[in-house]
Amino acid sequence: MNFDLAEEQKMLAEQARGLLAELSPPDRLRELIDGNAESDEQLWRAVAELGFLGASISEEYGGLGLGALDLGVISEEMGRAVAAVPFYASIVCAADAIQTFGGADQKEVWLPRLASGDTVGTLAHAEGRQGWWPRGAGVSFENGTVSGIKTPVGDAGLAEMAVVYCNVKGVPALAAVDLTSDRVKRRKLDSFDQLRAHYAIEFHDAPASLLDASVDDEEAIRSLIDRISVQTSFEAVGGAEACVYMARDYAMDRQIFGRPLASYQAIKHKLADILVATEFARSNAFFAGWASDNSPDDLAVAASAARLSASNAYEQAARENLQIHGGIGYTFEADCHFHYRRERTLALTLGPRQYWADRLVGQIPGNQMEAA
Amino acid sequence: MDFNDTAEEAEFRSEVKAWLAAHAPAHELPDGAVLDDSEEVARGKAWQRELYDGGYAGILLPKSLGGRGGTIIEAVVFDEEERKYNLPKGPYIGIGLGMALPVIGKHGTEDQIRKFVEPTLKGELTWCQLFSEPAAGSDLAAVRTRAIKDGDAYVVNGQKVWSSWAHHSDWGILVVRTDPKVVKHKGLTFFVLDMKSPGVDVRPIRQISGASDFNETFLTDVRVPEDCRIGAEGEGWACCMTVLMGERLNQGEEGRIEELMQYAAQTPRDGATALDDPAVRLSLATAYAEERAAKYFQARLRTMVSRGENPGALASMMKLTYASRLQKTSGLAMEIRGTDALAPDSDAVATREIWHDYIWSTALRIAGGADEVLRNQISERVLGMPGEMRADKGVPFDQLK
Numbered sequence: 001m002n003f004d005l006a007e008e009q010k011m012l013a014e015q016a017r018g019l020l021a022e023l024s025p026p027d028r029l030r031e032l033i034d035g036n037a038e039s040d041e042q043l044w045r046a047v048a049e050l051g052f053l054g055a056s057i058s059e060e061y062g063g064l065g066l067g068a069l070d071l072g073v074i075s076e077e078m079g080r081a082v083a084a085v086p087f088y089a090s091i092v093c094a095a096d097a098i099q100t101f102g103g104a105d106q107k108e109v110w111l112p113r114l115a116s117g118d119t120v121g122t123l124a125h126a127e128g129r130q131g132w133w134p135r136g137a138g139v140s141f142e143n144g145t146v147s148g149i150k151t152p153v154g155d156a157g158l159a160e161m162a163v164v165y166c167n168v169k170g171v172p173a174l175a176a177v178d179l180t181s182d183r184v185k186r187r188k189l190d191s192f193d194q195l196r197a198h199y200a201i202e203f204h205d206a207p208a209s210l211l212d213a214s215v216d217d218e219e220a221i222r223s224l225i226d227r228i229s230v231q232t233s234f235e236a237v238g239g240a241e242a243c244v245y246m247a248r249d250y251a252m253d254r255q256i257f258g259r260p261l262a263s264y265q266a267i268k269h270k271l272a273d274i275l276v277a278t279e280f281a282r283s284n285a286f287f288a289g290w291a292s293d294n295s296p297d298d299l300a301v302a303a304s305a306a307r308l309s310a311s312n313a314y315e316q317a318a319r320e321n322l323q324i325h326g327g328i329g330y331t332f333e334a335d336c337h338f339h340y341r342r343e344r345t346l347a348l349t350l351g352p353r354q355y356w357a358d359r360l361v362g363q364i365p366g367n368q369m370e371a372a
Numbered sequence: 373m374d375f376n377d378t379a380e381e382a383e384f385r386s387e388v389k390a391w392l393a394a395h396a397p398a399h400e401l402p403d404g405a406v407l408d409d410s411e412e413v414a415r416g417k418a419w420q421r422e423l424y425d426g427g428y429a430g431i432l433l434p435k436s437l438g439g440r441g442g443t444i445i446e447a448v449v450f451d452e453e454e455r456k457y458n459l460p461k462g463p464y465i466g467i468g469l470g471m472a473l474p475v476i477g478k479h480g481t482e483d484q485i486r487k488f489v490e491p492t493l494k495g496e497l498t499w500c501q502l503f504s505e506p507a508a509g510s511d512l513a514a515v516r517t518r519a520i521k522d523g524d525a526y527v528v529n530g531q532k533v534w535s536s537w538a539h540h541s542d543w544g545i546l547v548v549r550t551d552p553k554v555v556k557h558k559g560l561t562f563f564v565l566d567m568k569s570p571g572v573d574v575r576p577i578r579q580i581s582g583a584s585d586f587n588e589t590f591l592t593d594v595r596v597p598e599d600c601r602i603g604a605e606g607e608g609w610a611c612c613m614t615v616l617m618g619e620r621l622n623q624g625e626e627g628r629i630e631e632l633m634q635y636a637a638q639t640p641r642d643g644a645t646a647l648d649d650p651a652v653r654l655s656l657a658t659a660y661a662e663e664r665a666a667k668y669f670q671a672r673l674r675t676m677v678s679r680g681e682n683p684g685a686l687a688s689m690m691k692l693t694y695a696s697r698l699q700k701t702s703g704l705a706m707e708i709r710g711t712d713a714l715a716p717d718s719d720a721v722a723t724r725e726i727w728h729d730y731i732w733s734t735a736l737r738i739a740g741g742a743d744e745v746l747r748n749q750i751s752e753r754v755l756g757m758p759g760e761m762r763a764d765k766g767v768p769f770d771q772l773k
């Protein structure tokens with residue numbers, strides 16, 4: 001048995017971590033927020049040059065043809081750095097949807113551009129207060145166009161294309177839409193996460209092409225969301241680990257009542273628990289990453305479990321990291337708030353915990369039930 | 373990532389499978405058999421003898437001591453295969469192999485090794501552990517049981533607790549205080565104790581479960597011959613560390629949450645079942661996610677060990693989470709079932725198992741490293757945070773409050 005990343009994957013992680021530490025330190029994040037930037041373009045060019053964007057895109061379309069675990073390694077580092085690049089929207093979501101369900105034409109059009117970073121894509125799945133639910137798309141596809149409103153859509157200010165969750169005569173489907181069309185209107189929203197801008201997108205009979213016909217069933221779309229959620233689990237693990245060590249380092253330095261804050265059991269035990277939650281979440285993410293490529297039958301349970309444990313770990317880590325910092329943690333100058341906000345983005349974007357709990361329980365033999 | 377055995381592991385596994393298929397069935401206990409204690413010990417000894425004859429007794433013990441000198445992965449593989457049979461394996465054997473022999477092997481004399489090692493490997497000698505006391509559990513070095521040298525023997529007085537199977541053990545491993553004038557860790561000495569010695573009084577402890585798996589052992593003017601001392605006077609703490617720090621890689625526990633999902637599904641609620649309640653699904657799915665994580669975390673530890681890395685305090689994470697998860701989920705299951713879980717009128721088997729888990733989980737959270745001790749270990753050894761401030765540091769034992 002070898003339940004660990006391969007040497008090449010560890011090197012990939014190291015390379016990504018080094019690059020992000022150099023180009024995307026916390027001060028850079030503050031600068032981007034102050035400048036109201038949509039993303040860190042310099043960082044985006046750098047990750048594109050290293051081939052990270054094409055990691056899981058097949059070689060015939062300009063990628064490296066690696067797997068979900070390799071992508072997960074990069075996602076984890078993006079999460080650790082709270083990187084302000086549309087890696088998740090463009091690569092984890094849009095490129096994966098097209099690679100999994102796209103026809104040859106769609107792949108040829110979009111994948112090389114996404115792999116190079118020249119074009120940014122995104123996933124438009126949610127619809128306002130309806131949120132996202134596999135049978136609930138109000139945006140409809142008819143006669144080669146889509147109409148309706150998707151909101152919020154992450155990184156849609158940068159995106160030139162979106163994979164849109166829609167319905168064809170009431171049947172769930174995915175469509176690729178060119179966002180540069182004049183039949184698409186984008187409106188920037190005030191976003192909770194200051195490092196990931198969200199938009200409302202209005203489609204007025206916008207030209208669209210359906211992804212492969214096999215997408216016309218709910219389970220296929222759910223399984224795509226499973227694959228994507230595995231990557232958010234890695235991202236959350238990276239974020240959680242960053243919080244644990246940020247809190248540890250601060251507590252080691254900070255003296256209080258004549259001794260280091262880190263010497264108090266209230267702090268030690270809290271961080272021990274969060275570290276356990278993080279390592280456990282990582283273990284589920286490893287398996288789910290492996291299952292993404294090697295064991296499709298296990299994916300739904302693996303992804304749901306990974307998602308639940310990663311959400312729990314990052315939630316605790318982001319909150320308690322700020323708490324351990326005390327008052328300084330409430331300032332913009334401290335680094336806690338990046339994670340405190342990003343954690344919510346990851347926790348909510350693919351459906352709340354309840355969605356994943358229902359998905360998981362429904363997959364256990366003997367528990368089949370109607371999805372809500 | 374690869375879930376298969378390496379070539380060597382596979383070869384060892386097939387050898388073990390074949391050997392077990394030939395030898396284990398004759399020793400299996402019938403399902404649901406309730407044996408009286410002495411019968412169980414007799415059968416446990418017989419199986420240990422079989423293991424010895426097959427070359428599988430003491431897989432981790434060096435060859436020089438008569439063990440197999442195997443790797444920890446071989447021990448894990450053997451356990452995995454052995455667990456497929458319902459065999460009599462009790463602490464009366466495990467304490468001897470896992471605790472007594474490593475200490476005797478490392479700190480004992482040639483004579484002691486000759487006297488104890490082979491008979492223990494053969495299952496002829498059973499052992500119990502006489503470490504904890506009413507005021508020395510997590511803080512083991514606080515033991516008060518005294519041994520005073522008297523000619524060629526030591527006279528021992530005190531009280532030990534939580535010794536499992538002491539009433540059926542031939543020998544005990546015993547740590548006592550020989551010098552109260554020095555700091556507490558330095559005044560300890562390690563002995564092996566013949567449990568038939570005069571003055572040894574073993575009394576069962578009535579537990580909250582109603583059972584009596586553990587004993588308290590009163591030692592009153594027990595004369596322990598000098599040649600039963602392991603190591604030098606004052607070497608007791610080092611011996612304890614040999615016992616407690618032995619490399620361990622526990623088997624993962626079997627999954628239970630799927631069963632609890634079934635239990636919820638068998639609980640009617642508002643025309644449907646409790647499993648249709650979103651709150652119930654969320655709680656159980658969260659526990660299930662943690663249970664799966666533990667399984668894959670265990671796989672990561674095993675991978676480390678197979679490379680010769682020591683997971684150290686990471687291994688504490690398994691135990692820390694298992695015990696609390698058992699408590700939380702069995703408590704939750706009772707709540708899901710509702711009032712019927714207080715006193716089921718029919719089909720009580722599943723509920724009784726949940727009661728058992730809820731009660732037993734309290735012992736698990738304390739024994740073998742209490743939650744709080746494990747959290748200290750994780751924060752200090754994995755995260756590198758400062759150790760606890762100690763009021764007893766540098767103070768002779770007899771001046772401690």
